[in-house]
Amino acid sequence: MTTNRREFLKIAGVSTLSLIAPAIVCPAWAKEKIIPVSNFPEALSPSKALTAKRWAMAIDASKCPADCVDCIAACHATHNVPDFGNLKDEVKWIWREDFPHIFPEVNHSYLPKIARARRPIVLCNQCANPPCVRVCPTKATFQRQDGIVMIDYHRCIGCRLCMAACPYGARSMNYRDPRPFITRINPDYPTRTKGVVEKCNFCEERLAKGLGPACVLACKEKALVFGDMENPQSEIRLLLEKRFNLLRRASLGTKPQIYYIV
């Protein structure tokens, strides 16, 4: 069979038309057809995405009720974090921790009891100078322009050098297949495979859709404030200007971006 130039153009033209025709004839129907292709239709309009020069979070631990786990539950449900039910395999993005363990450099016996008894949340510090990114041998862990430290679950080889490098214990390894241990799978965020490392991602997938982090929205006490550190008028900057706050192990030079109001 021989195809000449004219015939080729004809076939090409018809093919193209068949693709765009539904959109012209019936835009609503066409849109319906497109949605299943992407789980994030909103992400297609970048104007809606929340952007910043440097994302950061302030945590007012004094507002955290003693037994509240709202932010933790929201985060872990949003990101398909498995619950293995044992400490050895444990994967966690946010959790509560005793104040003295979070701030060993600040802690002493005569701090007000109320302060020492607090159990603020801890999560990835989204360091401006992240050691995990420096040590990764495959660039699977990398830092975005807006400061968020990310993990490419498809590139990570599971060497766990980043876990050794993180001075905050923020990273978890999938020592086994996490999927059977996820209570309810959220289709808007990927599940992970065994053998890769994961941690808090500042809800970058929600920011892209114009939504704030799940933990911040879940907090009824408004203890978590999320915003742009490079914008002097942002809520977080104005708050930190007024209230005394601490960073975890600031002396290490990692420049953490989680600010603890104490």
Add this chain to the structure above:
Amino acid sequence: MLEKSLKGSRGYWIWIIFLLIVTAIGFIFYLRQLDYGLGVTGMSRDVSWGLYIAQFTFLVGIAASAVMLVLPYYLHDYKAFGKITVLGEFLAVAAVIMCVLFVFVDLGQPSRVMNVLLHPSPTSILFWDMIVLSGYLLINIFTGWVILSCNRKEIPPPGWVKPLIYLSIPWAISIHTVTAFIYAGLPGRSFWLTAIMAPRFLASAFASGPALLIIFCLILKRYGRFDAGEKAIQALSKIVAYALAASIFFVLVELFTAFYSQIPEHAQHFLYLFNGLEGHTKLVVWMWTSAALAFAALGMLIIPPIRRNDGWLAVACVFVFVSLWIEKGLGLVVTGFIPSPLEAITEYVPTGAEIAITLGVWAIGFMILTILYRIFIAVHDEKENP
């Protein structure tokens, strides 16, 4: 020359079959690990490196044995080592192959290992470690093989081998330095965050590697009809003595800084090793054993009559090897994680599967070494009794 490894005594074949069985068992458990994930090991969220990475760290040291023979022979024309430099190079080859295998079995996603080459990351020390280890492996395979071939044909080695041999000397230093940097550059892991880490690695390497080599020379003398020569073995034993002394000294220096400064962050890891923390004492017996063996070996090695007795020398070298294996292959890696950055004390105990895989990798290394040494002995026999 490879065909020479196919001829051997009954003992040789029993040994090879034994190693094959151990390798097979390790492989079966590795298949289980591939299927289930690294959860089959004793590693946890807090202690995220265990026996595998510790073996890797220790074996980088064993690979040093080559340079302790090559340097005196080629730079100082110390003739007594001429017969055995190839043994050192072959030991380095086996050790580096084990290193690579231990890193490989430690990966959560081994099928993606090529990502290290596809996405080279010069800021990562692990990337550089891969480069120096593979380079060291190639250098030693080449030089060892070429020199042995030339010995067999009784011709001098070709000119291009010399520069390669000279290169192997700084290169051997580099594999320890870079491996130490994997640990010594991590903020917040105060046990490892010490500038003396690389010198410590070198000192313990130059003790454990040559000690193993002496053990092999004594075995070959007894069962392999090959005598490395009294002078060579004695010179090696002096190297072990000095390196062991330096290694002990470096550890004591660390202990001084940690305990005299009384900075809890620095002291607590050593406290865990030698005393235990809050009732967690799993490594204490091991570490005191290591310390006792090191001092005993040092005593034996620096008293000339003991050192000159083959039997006692063998005992001293076994002590050195076991002591430094405990220090590097058990204590150094795990203790960096205890306590954790959030001050949790999670202890680590390797599982049966993990130990089986570890033994499997050691068996592969010993098999490579046995085959290479068998070829070496065969070439030697051929020359002695044509």
